[in-house]
Amino acid sequence: MDKEKNKIKKTKIKIKADTLIEKKLVLKKNYLVNEKKDILVLKQTVNDNQKKIITKINKSNLHLVSSNIMRFGVKNKEKNNEILKISQISKSLGGKPILKNISFSLNSGQILGLLGPNGAGKSTLFNLIVGKIFPDRGKIILNNEIINELPIHKRALQGISLLEQHKGLFGNMTAYENLYAILELYIKDKNKIESKIFQLLSYFGLQYLADVKANNMSGGEYKKISTLQRICNKNIKILLLDEPMAALDPLSISSIKKFILELREMGLSVIITDHNFFAIQDILDHCIVIRDGNIMVEGSPKIIMKDEKAIKYYLGSGFKI
Structure with a gap:
């Protein structure tokens, strides 16, 4: 029986x-x-x-x-550890001062908002962190090591990845192919690459995009797969997101914010640059508002919303809490 x-x-x-x-x-x-x-x-x-x-x-x-999707080398309990320090950075372009004596730090597992109006110097600061350009003065310190002179590819190997606003995937390639193109730089075994791709896609509920070409994805889907491609960097510690909410509808913005919060829960440190405070303020742990190359105010989103200078020069005089 x-x-x-x-x-x-x-x-x-x-x-x-x-x-x-x-x-x-x-x-x-x-x-x-x-x-x-x-x-x-x-x-x-x-x-x-x-x-x-x-x-x-x-x-x-x-x-x-393995059920481990990605290892960012950081656990949330270590959140207060300083992973990146910008110390008294100044930069001029074409003889014009763009950044003036900028200092701040990023902690492990933190989402930092780098805010300010267009032309404030946010993109220049991103380019300095990632290694596209070099500072005139000051220090960029990653994990207690000065990286001022490191070129962009060596900073990537040390764990800094940038997703630019208008750049991302290979349009005629599927999500699977776009992820494969990055993972094969670090993993030689084809089966392990495939396993990692399907782990990533399934973890974030994006497995339905595996065979969809980038050109056929919605704005939110494209942004998510682009972000996954960046975190395929095996040493990833810090992800820089340049205007991640630009040109997205409200539902896609909400979805992307949840996605970024999931990355933080996995231990990733994130810096978001945006001129629209209200699109991202509810996911930020700390904010820095830049105006004319200087830090005008910094603190939690609540502090920013109450600061008189931030209201006058950034949020707008008509802003009310």
């Missing part, structure tokens, strides 16, 4: 697994199925009995993969 019951159970499981294998890319409970009909099983969700049953079903196509 017990043997018959066991046969029925195994048959049910087998039918369920076979149904999954027929689909191109599916996230169902603990199973990820990719386009090559392999079963990817998240290690921590499968017990020994399940493992034996699945192995019997499809021994050759079973791949156990």
Whole structure:
């Protein structure tokens, strides 16, 4: 009698697994199925009995993969650790002073808003941090190391990634292909690359975009996949987002903000530059408002909203809390 019951159970499981294998890319409970009909099983969700049953079903196509999506090298409990320090930075372009004696710091697992009107110097500061240009004076310190002279590719290797406003994905390539192009720089095993791609997509609920070309994505979808591409940097510690909410509808903005908060929960430190305070103020831990190359005010979003200078020169005289 017990043997018959066991046969029925195994048959049910087998039918369920076979149904999954027929689909191109599916996230169902603990199973990820990719386009090559392999079963990817998240290690921590499968017990020994399940493992034996699945192995019997499809021994050759079973791949156990780590449930760790990305390691940012930081845990939320270490949030107060200073990861980036900008110390008395000044920069002139074409003989015109753009930044004047700027100083601030970024902590681990923090979302920092770099705010101000157009032309305030936000993009210049981003370019200095990422290594596109170099400061005239002052220091840029990453993990207690001065990186003033490091070129952009070496700063990337040390964990700084930038997503620019008007740049992102290869338009004629799918989400899968765009992520693969970055991951193959760090991972040589094809199966491991595929596992990482499907982990990333499924974790953020974006597996439906695997075979969608970038040119056919909505603005919000494009921004999310672009961001995932940037965090494929194996040493990623700091993500710089340049105007991430630009040209997005309210629903997409809300979705992107939740997405950024998830990245913070995974331990990533984020700097967002934006001229629209109200689009991002509810996800910021700390704010710096720049005007004419100087820090006009800094503090929490609540402090910014109450500051007289911020209201007069940035938020607008008609602003009311």
